[in-house]
Amino acid sequence: MKRTLSVLVEDEAGVLTRIAGLFARRSFNIESLAVGPAEQVGISRITMVVQGDDREIEQITKQLYKLINVLKVQDISEVPCVERELMLIKVNANSSNRSEILELVQIFRARVVDVAEDSLIVEVVGDPGKMVAIVQVLQRFGIREISRTGKVALTRESGVNTEFLKALEARV
Structure with missing residues (x-):
């Protein structure tokens, strides 16, 4: 099962x-990783997606807490x-299919950030x-190239579960 961990570190x-060394020693693969400054100066938030069951995640959490800066x-x-x-996609686009690609980009609420004679870069x-x-x-x-960031996530203070709302919406 994919699990998302949010880790605050110095x-x-x-x-x-x-x-990363801790995960490697435990033979855990980090599928997605995003790191950046947190809300407090001198603190960073690491958001990572890993595979693991409850026991494995509990074990890796205990190991993370043993690290000094966690x-x-x-x-x-x-x-x-x-x-x-965030994902950037460079896609082939010529005069015959460019308008169709632009329509699809709008449907996904994405945007074109670069236009060349034979390609587009979509954000x-x-x-x-x-x-x-x-x-x-x-x-x-x-598709010529793809560059994708790792997942970033924050817990909802409102407690609203969007997965529940999506499931409810699908039934209506």
Whole structure:
């Protein structure tokens, strides 16, 4: 099962290396990783997606807390949260299919950030499902390159579970 971990760490050199080393020693693969400054000066938030069951995630959490610079570890997989990724896609686009690609980009609320004679670069921001969907749609035009950030996520203070709302909406 994919799990999302949010880790607050002191913003010091080598912290990410120690965390990555811990995961490597335990034979855990980090599928997605995003690191950046948190709300407090000198603190960074690491958001990572890993595969693991409850026992494995509990074990890795305990190991993370043993690292000196780790302040807080939270498994936010089952917690209502806002999740986003950024992806840039360079897709083949000529005069005959460019308008169709532009229509698809609008449907996904993405935007074109570069136009060349034979290609477009599209910027997509959204949840991981949106990323998969737009790649599938644009695949038939020929994707030249993809660059994708890791998932970033914050827990919802409102407690609103968007997965529950999506399921409810699908039934209506």
